[in-house]
Amino acid sequence: MTKKQLQIGVLALQGDFERHEHQLSLVGAYPVQVRLPSDLDQLDGLIIPGGESTTMNYLVDRYNLRSPLLAFGKARPIWGTCAGMIMLAKNIEDNLSGVEPFGLIDIDIVRNGYGRQVFSFTDKVEATLNGSLAVLDATFIRAPRVTRAGSGVTVLAHYRNSPVLVAQGRVMASSFHSELENDTRVLEYFLKQFVAP
């Protein structure tokens, strides 16, 4: 029996959606750029990429995607990286940006929470994926820091005492970028754990 090819959307309003598309191709999934509400129809899951959450938030409204994305996230698997994590969070601390997060995962975050001077760095992060330890090269680019994770949230990885990879129900969120290299372990975890268990 041949396995059905998974169709995974990548919100393609701005940000680094192309890197996620590349990784999806590497694991044999079919990437779909999402810009219209109807682009969500056939998807098995969705990735909200990194980028700039203030711009993304604005474009979500411009493209009439707010309630379709919220409905999607309540029913189907969704993974947000970096700015995508900000969009999925319950609450943004000291929110002066006007970003209205979807509240799909019970975490609070602070934007740019790993320091403004150091805009970008890569470090090792130890994650527990499918019960085994994975040492990942994680890139933090003005990344959000998780300041609270609710009791229903599973923390899959910490970095400097803060959760950096979290999940609740079918929603996963990561502070760091795992899609910049060809290491697809975090993506494969998302697909196996939440999209096609």
Ligand code: GLN
């Ligand atoms: N600091 C950015 C924001 O607040 C996120 C950065 C990223 O996605 N790499 O939107």
